[in-house]
Amino acid sequence: TSETLFFLLGEFPFITHLYEHRRAELLPDETLAIDGIKSLLLEARSVWLKKHDLQQHWLTPQTFSLLLKYVRNLTLLDRRLTPDLYTLALAAKQIAGDEFALTLLETARQYPPQRIPSHLTDLRIGIDHAEFPTGDAPWKNRLLGTELTWRTLPLKPAPPQEKKQSWQMQWDPYQQCSHPPEDDKIESFNTHVREQAKLLLGEDLARTEKFTSSLKDGLDIRETLRNWHTGDLYVKEIPPSRGTIEIVVLLFDSPSDPNKYPWHTTWYAEHDQESTLCFFATNFADNIIGPGISQAVYGGCMLIFPPRPIPDIWTDPRLEFAKTPEEHLVSAALLHSQEKRILVVSPHPPLTRWRRIAKKFKRQIVHLPIKRFSLQTLDRLRHFHVLNGRDVRSYASKYIRDFR
Template sequence: MVHCVFRLDDGVALLPVLHGSGDFALEVRRFLLNSRWDCLAIPLPSSFRAEVLTAVRMLPLISVVAAEEGNDNDSMWNYVPIDPCQPVIMAIRIALEEYLSIEFIDRETQIYEPESYVFPDPYSLKTVSLEKFCAAVLPTIQSPIPGSQQHARILTMTNELHQLRSQYKNILCLCSLAHWPWLRDAYHARTGAPESEPFYAPVHSYPVRERSLAFVLGELPYITYLYERSRRELLPDENLSIDGIKELVIESRGEWLRKHEPLHNWVTPLRLQVLLQYVRNLTLMNARLTPDLYTLALAAKQVCGDTYAVSLVETAKLYPFQHIDDQEGAAFGVGKASFPAGDVGVVKNRLEGAPVVWKNLPLKRIPEKEKQTQWRQRWNPFGICSWPPEDRRIESFNTHVRETAQALIGAGLARSEKFTSSLKDGLDIRETFRNWYTNNLYVKEIPPSRGTVEMVVFLFDLPADPQKYTFCTTWYAEHEEESTLSFYSTPIGEQFVGPGVAQCLYGGCFFLFPPRYLPDIWREREFMQYHTLEERLLAGAFFHSEQKNVAVVSPRPPLAAWKLLARKYRKKIIPIPLSRFSQQLVDRLRVFHVLNGKVVRSYAGRFIREM
């Protein structure tokens, strides 16, 4: 049943919609299929009828039906997007399938004056009825100015409805939500419409290039594709405005992995969960219920890095059903379009949705393979250095780990005693519970730790693949604040991000602080007997450490072979689980860049992307 607020009389109902909304398109489909109608009235001029109906029958191929305006100064067109997520197009599509009469009742205009309105997020229709939604926004709708084109269009549509009333019993008329109350008033007032000016404007249909669909469609092209796929495969589509965002995020991850083949997959399911939570928070801060492309790209950049954000934007623009040659279709931009005949000019959408705000978001792409090949050929293997911001970052982390290991040395010597007059180093909860029946408190005393930690070993990937980590070397400190570093990583020539800037991935490393000179462990005969990379790295750390304690950060407890190595060199392992630190921090520290000389440091920041 149609609610009384949408009824003009017993035979005519007005259905207000927000153009460009997939949620409103589903609401239109429900209205058409749940009631019996004889005629569907569309808020478009009759001159568009033939081309629009033909273009709708060609869906899912997306096109525009455009008419050139009679303006001598500039080339201008007004157009109707044949968008599956447009409520008007959805209504025409259903009417064609149900064999309903379709009437185009809008006023013919020589120069169309576009209208744009800001309304609440249509996703609220999932929990709020359409009549309540319309009633809530009713106080914000401004009445048309008498004598304006909008006022003339409203009067023309009401006159057309009165004429159709004598031909059909049940008429459903779609209209913009901004016109709904004034159409209702004009219908009951029966005010005559002013005569339209006679003119001729040829109307043509053009397919749209896939790369331009984001400027034409009301929803994201990929979300529109999901609606069409659900229609074709008879899948549920009631919640695609949100579930489609989740599918977009997952599909973008797959495209990112296939296209870039990153050295390390840091876009884990846990990070995607953080991304979706961040998108939700940003969307609510913008007073919306569903995110736009800018919000998605911004969150993807800040959570997963520039390369994933680029993949998400490119995936969001995909519409696999658009199989046309780029030379045949029309190209759209911000308020302008280029048509196959060579005409270029300003375009105005007759089914304009919410106003679009274009924002700038700088993203750094991974260079093309041709450029990487050129940079690889120009690489000088005899002049390499590190990137100072990454040095400072990992040195700070190394300092934190050494302090943690120092605290663990003393924690192993702690002893408990009965509380008398001082809490000393704190209450010993475990010992207190063990002796709870005695009604006594126990405190712990941690004696000063003996010795220091100068060597910290990081083992990120166990077991280390020697085919993957082929770059093994030792770097010496450039100043007193840096450590002596020995590591194994992916090779330099595997991935370039800029001229003279190579990206690598740590497999394992050790830091010696305070720095001092030591021979390269990867070329010393002392360590040739060890076959695995991690054992060779540990042996070098144990051999060159002047302190007894060596901190080892790894994803698993020390193996028996490691303990034998430590005993051989009379050292003690201070184990620290890698899971103690956030995975995001570890992933960020593992990726580092090798520069082809210190002169590259002056411009490397333009090419190095933050994760």
């Protein structure tokens, strides 16, 4: 069978097929033992992107370079010339997470000729025994090669569809709460972008003067180069920014597809270190991953810190004019902000319509490009879990897989 073909072939089934294809096409295969590993990683990445419907990703050539260096080091520690499947899966797990490691394992055992229909009975083969229609029997591979041994690699696979349906039937629609480690991540990111916004506001108010006795807030390189012919140095002084940023709007996918993000809701803070959170996201009910545990993906969210109760923005009649979920979040931030400015982190500058809405509410929009932050960080923030009650938090970590 395709699940046990690895124990019969001398190479990974995926790489064995590459050898057979090159020989059939009379192509050179001297370096395929190494190039096949690269082809395997690229194919696994394509499957992973399609599975998670990602338009942008962080499995870049730089990430693969780091992964391959790690694979090389592990292979040398095992005194091997080429990596085995365990080494590849271990490196993929630690560099890219459980999801990609599982996809890599599934891709490595793919062997297209196995898809050809056959009237012969399927056999299941292990390291030292095989399952025949008449029963199990011991067997031994007499071809010379590296000895196969069992090694354990803890991974959290996706649950089977039958269990998902059972868990979905048991879901209580009147209970929802967040996963605390993910709360800490988004609050930490919220604090970080607020600090970035303060620096941005301070730079707009910076004053430049000729250097006399103090460097103050550092050299002003631009003004110094502009006056290079005079030989004078110029320094800048950044005054304390007036006011703070109370509300942050994070737009991960803009413009967004309303059909992709049908879930609109408001979550209120459980304690004073959490923000009031309003967001639109994918439907959590479509991705149940454990008993009382589901996964969703943010399209965008609004955070109010310090937290305070506000009316649900998605049913507030004062915001009926908003045409898109992104505009709804921005308008709600402008309506509820107690400060003069709100911060919008998005892939593009604020639309002219948003600026007009800000003028209507006598507020200002401070924009921070989302490309300042790594795709890996953004993916970790966007993927979050919904728990069916606080009691689920005691065992949720057993089912939740980190999306690195």
